[in-house]
Amino acid sequence: xxxxxxxxxxxxxxxxxxxxxLFFSSCASKQQKEKKNDVRPNILFIMSxxxxxxxxxxxxxxxxxxxxxxNIDRIAxxxxxxxxxxxxxxxCGPSRAIIISGKYSxxxxxxxxxxxxxxxxxxxxxxxxxxxxxxTTAMVGKWHLGTKPRGFDxxxxxxxxxxxxxxxxxxxxxxxxxITIDGYAxxxxxxxxxxxxxxxxxxxxxxxxxxxxxxxHRPWQPDKKYENMYPDEEMPYPETxxxxxxxxEKTAGDTWMTMDFFNHKDMKLTPPEGLKGxxxxxxxxxxxxxxxxxxxxxxxxxxxxxxxxxxxxxKDYLACxxxxxxxxxxxxxxxxxxxxxxxxxxxxTGDQGFYLGDHGFFxxxxxxxxxxxxxxxxxxxxxxxxxxxxxxLISNVDFAPTFLDFAGVKVPPEVQGHSFKDAIExxxxxxxxNEVYFHYYEFPFWHHVQPHYGMRxxxxxxxxxxxxxxxxxxxxxxxxxxxxxxxIDDPAYAKIADSLKKELKQLMIEVKDTGSLAEFREITDKDxxxxx
Ligand code: SGN
Ligand code: CA
Numbered sequence: 001x002x003x004x005x006x007x008x009x010x011x012x013x014x015x016x017x018x019x020x021x022l023f024f025s026s027c028a029s030k031q032q033k034e035k036k037n038d039v040r041p042n043i044l045f046i047m048s049x050x051x052x053x054x055x056x057x058x059x060x061x062x063x064x065x066x067x068x069x070x071n072i073d074r075i076a077x078x079x080x081x082x083x084x085x086x087x088x089x090x091x092c093g094p095s096r097a098i099i100i101s102g103k104y105s106x107x108x109x110x111x112x113x114x115x116x117x118x119x120x121x122x123x124x125x126x127x128x129x130x131x132x133x134x135x136t137t138a139m140v141g142k143w144h145l146g147t148k149p150r151g152f153d154x155x156x157x158x159x160x161x162x163x164x165x166x167x168x169x170x171x172x173x174x175x176x177x178x179i180t181i182d183g184y185a186x187x188x189x190x191x192x193x194x195x196x197x198x199x200x201x202x203x204x205x206x207x208x209x210x211x212x213x214x215x216x217h218r219p220w221q222p223d224k225k226y227e228n229m230y231p232d233e234e235m236p237y238p239e240t241x242x243x244x245x246x247x248x249e250k251t252a253g254d255t256w257m258t259m260d261f262f263n264h265k266d267m268k269l270t271p272p273e274g275l276k277g278x279x280x281x282x283x284x285x286x287x288x289x290x291x292x293x294x295x296x297x298x299x300x301x302x303x304x305x306x307x308x309x310x311x312x313x314x315k316d317y318l319a320c321x322x323x324x325x326x327x328x329x330x331x332x333x334x335x336x337x338x339x340x341x342x343x344x345x346x347x348x349t350g351d352q353g354f355y356l357g358d359h360g361f362f363x364x365x366x367x368x369x370x371x372x373x374x375x376x377x378x379x380x381x382x383x384x385x386x387x388x389x390x391x392x393l394i395s396n397v398d399f400a401p402t403f404l405d406f407a408g409v410k411v412p413p414e415v416q417g418h419s420f421k422d423a424i425e426x427x428x429x430x431x432x433x434n435e436v437y438f439h440y441y442e443f444p445f446w447h448h449v450q451p452h453y454g455m456r457x458x459x460x461x462x463x464x465x466x467x468x469x470x471x472x473x474x475x476x477x478x479x480x481x482x483x484x485x486x487x488i489d490d491p492a493y494a495k496i497a498d499s500l501k502k503e504l505k506q507l508m509i510e511v512k513d514t515g516s517l518a519e520f521r522e523i524t525d526k527d528x529x530x531x532x
Contacts, residue, residue: 038134040206040407041380042344044331047210048324049092049142049217050364051350053375054238055321062236067318071329072377075348079379080388080424086436086456087396090352090364090371093119093144095396100125102400102415105439106513110145112442117528118146124412126400127151127208133409136205138196141189141212146531148173156192158185158214161532165214167221184223186215186320190327194334201338206407211331215320219265222319230315237310240482243359247486250450250469256290257355257363257447259306263287267296267312310357317356345380345406365449367438367463368483372456380406384424392423393458395436416511435503437511441524443467451524453513455504462500466517467524474500
């Protein structure tokens with residue numbers, strides 16, 4: 001201030017500075033005021049790990065009679081069930097990275113789980129953006145990206161080695177501090193989410209919560225209360241349970257994810273007494289590798305063994321889903337009881353699909369429908385009509401820009417996805433995706449699925465498996481929705497194959513996945529480092 005009086009130049013500068021300061025402080029207080037009446041929607045993004053459409057009754061699954069999901073279904077009944085949502089890489093960490101960054105794996109740099117390194121936290125993410133734009137933000141549950149979550153006022157994520165999470169007595173990183181909480185992870189994750197929602201509900205700011213259940217991921221351990229409540233009946237088998245992999249011998253026919261690859265631990269067998277350390281580990285994981293297929297007690301034929309393993313697996317998986325569904329119900333009740341339901345966008349999804357005996361598999365990874373397709377349900381009573389179904393082809397790169405659009409926040413140009421808000425609100429003249437893109441890299445661990453890229457259109461799916469084979473596949477989804485007949489060599493499809501290959505090439509240019517096959521293989525081979 002003293003200098004102000006000395007030289008006219010300086011005083012002018014100081015005056016300007018003061019004016020600016022006053023201007024900004026008035027803006028700030030305006031913002032504060034605005035925040036008080038901030039009516040932008042809250043966003044509650046619920047994502048389970050490996051929960052697939054074939055185990056959600058809103059999608060009319062074959063298990064609905066025995067294991068319905070009434071609470072998850074509520075989101076669809078009171079909002080929209082999306083039937084064509086796909087992940088751009090059907091594996092956990094990479095799918096999560098795509099969702100938060102709005103970019104494909106080759107642009108966000110997070111390609112694989114196994115030796116996939118850490119998600120680069122310096123890049124743009126939608127939670128950080130919403131946080132910067134006045135949202136109060138939290139993430140609870142499975143994170144699985146190695147680096148600490150950024151852009152969250154609160155986080156608590158599974159932080160055991162590998163970050164897969166434990167079902168029982170999970171270890172979490174709680175806002176930077178490692179803690180163990182006694183109990184069952186699905187319940188604890190929901191408890192923590194509800195407690196946080198309760199803390200922020202009157203802050204006068206909209207919230208974003210990522211609520212990520214570890215369940216129903218392997219090793220499929222249900223809560224005690226559901227452990228012995230299984231129906232006695234045999235669970236139904238999916239239509240493709242006995243797939244013989246004809247026309248797909250080198251791809252679907254050459255994996256380590258058939259019923260033969262369930263290990264002793266998956267099947268909850270009791271280890272022989274006295275086994276410890278390495279020997280115990282070897283016994284528990286026996287089944288993981290080729291040549292380790294074992295016969296369950298009392299089974300005489302391979303057919304019996306396959307069915308026995310499927311039954312044990314599916315009942316555990318569905319019992320894990322039951323806890324997820326209960327806890328989704330608790331969270332929805334909390335919104336109701338606190339008058340938050342109307343203005344909260346609730347999404348329920350899984351990080352990819354999953355094989356529940358489909359094609360004779362468990363696990364995911366392939367571009368085939370059961371793992372490529374994601375469940376996606378959305379409710380937003382203030383703006384979206386109930387009882388709707390939606391058929392737009394949507395990719396998980398589109399989630400981030402859609403949330404920003406609903407929040408009225410500008411989407412930065414580097415984001416590769418597109419908002420589907422206008423499309424689902426029925427606005428005319430909306431140009432929408434003709435295809436969804438896919439690229440999977442991890443090989444051979446886990447489960448020996450050949451790296452491949454491809455796309456799905458309304459009618460067709462085309463994919464190129466390229467790591468140490470050179471195989472193209474083409475499916476006519478209208479005639480062959482179960483993808484049992486690869487028609488790439490069928491002369492009747494020659495023209496279509498040709499034009500789809502061209503379309504795919506064009507799409508790869510558009511999404512900037514233009515590396516050579518040798519470069520793609522390098523990604524598969526490269527050790528980017530381990531989590532934790
Ligand atoms: C673990 C599982 C695999 C699974 C991957 C990836 N093995 O490694 O079966 O495919 O996770 O799952 S386990 O015996 O350690 O459970 S993902 O959901 O994280 O992609
Ligand atoms: Ca997963």
